[in-house]
Amino acid sequence: MTACDMDLVRDFVTGELEGxxxxxxxxxxxxxxxxxxxxxxxRAVHACTTDLSPVSRTEFDDLAIDTAPxxxxxxxxxxxxxxxxxxxxxxxxxxxxxxxxPWRTDPTEARPPSVPLALAAIPLAPVNVPDxxxxxxxxxxxxPRSETGLRFIExxxxxxxxxxxxxRPLLYxxxxxxCPICASLEKQTFPSDLVRSAAKNFVLVxxxxxxxxxxxxxxxxxxxxxxxxxxxxxxxxxxxxxSDVFKLGYRMRDISLEIAPRTGTSxxxxxxxxxxxxxxxxxxxxxxxADYLSRLLDIAREDADGDFGRRARALLAQMKSDARAVLxxxxxxxxxxxAEAAAAHIRSHGSRFTNTPYGEDLHRVEKRIVRDGRFPxxxxx
Amino acid sequence: xxxxxxxxxxxxxxxxxLELRGEVYRFLYRLAGNxxxxxxxxxxxxxxxxxxxxxxxxxxxxxxxVRKIAYRTFLNARTRLHRxxxxxxxxxxxxDRYDGPADDAQSRDCRAFLxxxxxxxxxxxxxxxxxxxxxxxxxNMSCREIAELMGLTNKAVEMRLRKATHSIAAQLASLRAEYxxxxxx
Numbered sequence: 001m002t003a004c005d006m007d008l009v010r011d012f013v014t015g016e017l018e019g020x021x022x023x024x025x026x027x028x029x030x031x032x033x034x035x036x037x038x039x040x041x042x043r044a045v046h047a048c049t050t051d052l053s054p055v056s057r058t059e060f061d062d063l064a065i066d067t068a069p070x071x072x073x074x075x076x077x078x079x080x081x082x083x084x085x086x087x088x089x090x091x092x093x094x095x096x097x098x099x100x101x102p103w104r105t106d107p108t109e110a111r112p113p114s115v116p117l118a119l120a121a122i123p124l125a126p127v128n129v130p131d132x133x134x135x136x137x138x139x140x141x142x143x144p145r146s147e148t149g150l151r152f153i154e155x156x157x158x159x160x161x162x163x164x165x166x167x168r169p170l171l172y173x174x175x176x177x178x179c180p181i182c183a184s185l186e187k188q189t190f191p192s193d194l195v196r197s198a199a200k201n202f203v204l205v206x207x208x209x210x211x212x213x214x215x216x217x218x219x220x221x222x223x224x225x226x227x228x229x230x231x232x233x234x235x236x237x238x239x240x241x242x243s244d245v246f247k248l249g250y251r252m253r254d255i256s257l258e259i260a261p262r263t264g265t266s267x268x269x270x271x272x273x274x275x276x277x278x279x280x281x282x283x284x285x286x287x288x289x290a291d292y293l294s295r296l297l298d299i300a301r302e303d304a305d306g307d308f309g310r311r312a313r314a315l316l317a318q319m320k321s322d323a324r325a326v327l328x329x330x331x332x333x334x335x336x337x338x339a340e341a342a343a344a345h346i347r348s349h350g351s352r353f354t355n356t357p358y359g360e361d362l363h364r365v366e367k368r369i370v371r372d373g374r375f376p377x378x379x380x381x
Numbered sequence: 382x383x384x385x386x387x388x389x390x391x392x393x394x395x396x397x398x399l400e401l402r403g404e405v406y407r408f409l410y411r412l413a414g415n416x417x418x419x420x421x422x423x424x425x426x427x428x429x430x431x432x433x434x435x436x437x438x439x440x441x442x443x444x445x446x447v448r449k450i451a452y453r454t455f456l457n458a459r460t461r462l463h464r465x466x467x468x469x470x471x472x473x474x475x476x477d478r479y480d481g482p483a484d485d486a487q488s489r490d491c492r493a494f495l496x497x498x499x500x501x502x503x504x505x506x507x508x509x510x511x512x513x514x515x516x517x518x519x520x521n522m523s524c525r526e527i528a529e530l531m532g533l534t535n536k537a538v539e540m541r542l543r544k545a546t547h548s549i550a551a552q553l554a555s556l557r558a559e560y561x562x563x564x565x566x
Binding site for chain 1: 395398399402403406415417418419420421424425427428431437485501503505517518523524525530535538539542545547549553554
């Protein structure tokens with residue numbers, strides 16, 4: 001019977017393929033790239049999956065086999081008097097035993113080692129941690145209008161991230177440092193109420209003119225000074241030339257009206273954006289695990305569909321994943337270094353989850369390890 | 382009526398148990414993924430073997446017959462076992478890279494790191510790939526034997542083994558790069 005290719009691959013890797021069969025297989029490897037790749041993959045897998053299974057502790061007497069002949073059970077007639085007497089004994093004994101037995105606060109403590117410990121928060125299955133970038137720091141205090149005029153950002157990646165979070169278009173101001181026209185704009189045009197009012201609908205970016213002509217103004221006919229508006233996908237939404245207050249103010253207003261908000265009919269205010277950004281920043285900086293968890297949960301609930309909520313959920317998933325990692329590392333350590341080492345591992349790494357449901361799960365696992373001298377079987381509630 | 386090959390003698394059955402216990406336990410351990418379930422399944426397997434001893438007619442190897450019973454015992458208990466899935470501790474290669482038990486926290490950290498990720502690579506396989514892979518890699522069964530045991534075609538077993546191999550190899554490639562970086566720190 002012809003062996004399948006996987007059998008040949010295994011025998012080849014382990015050196016058991018010999019003689020003519022080996023020669024034929026090597027000839028195949030020279031022309032069959034897919035087979036050659038399979039051999040390399042299996043070689044790596046074989047080397048890294050050496051298994052040392054533990055020895056069974058089951059003794060023959062543990063087996064539930066009964067070789068004795070079956071007994072014939074006869075039913076005796078029991079008198080009513082005996083039934084009543086038995087019921088009376090039970091009725092008296094039960095309340096006495098109930099009163100005397102020490103009640104445990106944790107009923108699971110009474111369970112034998114083979115009964116799985118139910119985890120309330122830490123999942124046994126791997127946690128999917130979404131890759132959500134951090135909110136740029138500028139979000140905590142950005143306001144397009146300054147006390148005297150407008151506030152521009154010069155960090156382009158931060159500005160783009162902020163524009164996405166705030167659901168606002170970008171308005172680039174291409175400038176020359178030291179240019180007298182720019183100075184005039186700063187003094188007279190930007191402080192006007194019309195321009196400042198229109199500016200609240202944008203994220204304002206200042207870009208050097210020589211960089212702008214290579215990027216946002218490339219092949220775009222224009223006159224200086226020039227402002228370029230970009231929509232959410234980076235598409236050019238408008239070009240404003242000159243320093244006239246009315247032209248700049250009304251054109252900014254028109255452009256912002258042409259670009260609809262991503263969701264709903266209105267955009268979140270800058271005050272609300274800054275407030276959420278600050279709360280998220282405070283949450284991320286919190287060193288108290290319970291406080292960290294609570295703050296993130298609040299943000300995730302309040303901003304369910306927004307970037308702050310997404311970031312909060314990603315951080316929550318990471319916390320859950322970290323707790324799970326502590327648990328499974330303890331399991332590996334218990335298998336290889338013993339129960340005491342596993343319990344110590346949980347104590348030292350579990351402090352990151354104190355007063356959270358994850359911390360409670362870890363604490364209960366640690367208690368079971370100490371009680372039973374081994375890592376307990378686990379299940380999720 | 383002729384006595385069944387396994388007989389009715391408890392002492393004889395005990396010797397059989399002692400002879401096959403290790404092999405069957407390792408088989409069940411690799412399938413179930415943890416010692417507790419493997420212990421339970423081992424007991425169930427031999428209890429079942431005793432109660433069905435008259436069904437073995439002596440055709441085929443006894444070890445193969447016991448393994449079939451063990452596999453069916455595992456399949457029947459799978460729903461219960463799925464709630465508690467721990468992982469295979471895989472330590473062979475790690476002990477090749479260290480001279481002895483690690484004394485420092487960094488070495489323990491690297492070891493725990495590798496243990497977690499290598500076992501995750503096997504663990505994360507879909508069940509339909511993991512089972513034939515475990516039987517192929519650790520029980521040294523051929524594709525044909527696995528196909529017969531699992532009720533699949535040879536081709537189906539081969540496809541699953543290939544997919545499992547490629548999947549673990551890809552994960553190990555990135556694991557090695559990360560491990561070497563950790564060990565160098």
